[in-house]
Amino acid sequence: MEADEFRDHISTVNEQGKRVWIFPKRPKGKLYEWRKITSYFLVIFLFSAPHIRINQEPLLLFNIIDRKFVLFGNIFWPQDLYLFAIGFILFIVFIIFFTIIYGRLFCGWVCPQTIFMEMIFRRIEYWIEGDFKEQQLLNKAKWSASKIAKKIAKHTSFLIVSFLIANTFLAYFIGSEHLWSIQNDDIKHHLGGLMSIAIFTLVFYGVFAWLREQVCTTICPYGRLQGVLLDRNTMVVAYDKGIGEPRAKIHKGENREEVQKGNCIDCNRCVQVCPTGIDIRNGTQMECINCTACIDECNSMMHAVGMEQNLIRFVSENGIKEKKGFEWTTRVKAYSILLLALIGVLLGLMLTRKDFETEIMRQRGSTYTITDDGMITNIFEISILNKTHKNYEINLNCSDKRVTLEKIGKKMQLNSGKQLKDRFLIKAPNSMLEDGEKKITIEIYGNHKLIEKKKTKIIGPFI
Numbered sequence: 472m473e474a475d476e477f478r479d480h481i482s483t484v485n486e487q488g489k490r491v492w493i494f495p496k497r498p499k500g501k502l503y504e505w506r507k508i509t510s511y512f513l514v515i516f517l518f519s520a521p522h523i524r525i526n527q528e529p530l531l532l533f534n535i536i537d538r539k540f541v542l543f544g545n546i547f548w549p550q551d552l553y554l555f556a557i558g559f560i561l562f563i564v565f566i567i568f569f570t571i572i573y574g575r576l577f578c579g580w581v582c583p584q585t586i587f588m589e590m591i592f593r594r595i596e597y598w599i600e601g602d603f604k605e606q607q608l609l610n611k612a613k614w615s616a617s618k619i620a621k622k623i624a625k626h627t628s629f630l631i632v633s634f635l636i637a638n639t640f641l642a643y644f645i646g647s648e649h650l651w652s653i654q655n656d657d658i659k660h661h662l663g664g665l666m667s668i669a670i671f672t673l674v675f676y677g678v679f680a681w682l683r684e685q686v687c688t689t690i691c692p693y694g695r696l697q698g699v700l701l702d703r704n705t706m707v708v709a710y711d712k713g714i715g716e717p718r719a720k721i722h723k724g725e726n727r728e729e730v731q732k733g734n735c736i737d738c739n740r741c742v743q744v745c746p747t748g749i750d751i752r753n754g755t756q757m758e759c760i761n762c763t764a765c766i767d768e769c770n771s772m773m774h775a776v777g778m779e780q781n782l783i784r785f786v787s788e789n790g791i792k793e794k795k796g797f798e799w800t801t802r803v804k805a806y807s808i809l810l811l812a813l814i815g816v817l818l819g820l821m822l823t824r825k826d827f828e829t830e831i832m833r834q835r836g837s838t839y840t841i842t843d844d845g846m847i848t849n850i851f852e853i854s855i856l857n858k859t860h861k862n863y864e865i866n867l868n869c870s871d872k873r874v875t876l877e878k879i880g881k882k883m884q885l886n887s888g889k890q891l892k893d894r895f896l897i898k899a900p901n902s903m904l905e906d907g908e909k910k911i912t913i914e915i916y917g918n919h920k921l922i923e924k925k926k927t928k929i930i931g932p933f934i
Contacts (some may be wrong), residue, residue: 500767579762672785863917
């Protein structure tokens with residue numbers, strides 16, 4: 472095989488263009504244990520987030536149909552679109568910065584696709600069919616009662632887990648309460664919802680039972696994007712050729728330095744454990760998701776034969792060249808500070824967001840009138856947007872007791888997620904005006920509780 476032939480095609484497709492099925496070895500090791508802890512925490516969060524309530528609202532909700540979004544108990548309506556636009560821009564910038572520094576670490580440790588595939592579906596497969604060699608033998612074996620039983624057990628388990636994921640996924644879009652009604656109410660009342668659950672179940676089943684690593688290598692745009700973001704200073708899972716080459720099998724009692732052999736004993740364990748089927752010894756490749764499984768496997772083998780570990784490690788190309796490990800260089804520190812700053816900006820925007828947006832202005836085309844008792848009257852328009860989950864009866868008051876406010880028509884009712892537009896009168900004695908005008912503060916009460924204050928100006932005759 473030519474040295475760079477691996478760059479001409481992905482590892483899961485052969486020369487005839489047919490898929491090469493991957494049977495990765497069961498991973499184990501220190502980093503894998505940390506990955507399991509991280510993954511289980513994220514899985515628990517994912518399944519519980521739609522059901523946790525804060526201020527009577529779910530922790531997370533993305534109800535596109537009703538245009539209602541909830542983040543950590545705070546409701547966001549279409550009027551908050553600017554926050555999502557800013558958040559999306561910050562997210563893209565975050566991805567770029569993160570990838571420049573840490574490579575595709577997100578894919579291997581945090582991405583839901585990897586977590587579900589490696590920590591749930593793949594573990595079910597190991598439990599039912601055994602490790603990679605047993606799986607290979609089972610697939611090559613003729614159909615028998617044992618093989619049929621194992622395949623049925625595996626795919627039934629996959630469908631059950633896919634069904635649970637589909638329900639959770641749907642809960643993020645319609646809410647857990649609505650999902651519960653779909654599950655418990657008469658089927659004929661929720662045919663659309665049941666169809667959605669069935670479709671999502673089949674989609675997730677197809678992804679984790681069939682597509683698998685193809686999502687990471689050919690479908691996910693981030694996998695393609697990272698190819699243009701990495702440079703020689705980016706932290707990646709890398710093989711140290713300076714120590715490992717020339718690779719050769721190990722023989723008992725030999726001095727590898729004397730026989731001019733590198734530390735790589737060519738055991739192929741790093742290839743066997745890779746979930747995307749690459750040989751990390753060929754260098755950084757698009758398919759690598761930085762899951763670090765090969766690091767654990769190589770370290771385990773090096774320990775077993777009594778040789779130096781970290782032949783494969785998380786390091787930059789320049790780090791290998793200069794024989795350095797991970798360092799908090801000025802570049803890494805600067806980008807990390809920028810990442811934290813971006814997160815801070817977005818959190819700041821979300822935390823300082825108001826529950827109400829109020830505008831008060833004089834009715835267009837109107838001026839003042841003078842009543843018989845010498846009072847100046849102005850007509851104002853009020854617009855209030857309610858971003859909360861509650862309904863409010865609105866009352867208005869002026870901080871200056873000489874000023875009175877009168878509603879025009881029925882009571883002001885402000886419903887959840889709606890906008891109230893109404894008019895009201897402001898009456899004030901002519902004597903309080905200075906040069907024909909006076910600034911006042913209007914207090915807006917919702918259900919007898921002060922929710923906002925707005926300043927405005929009344930006008931009258933210039934004396």
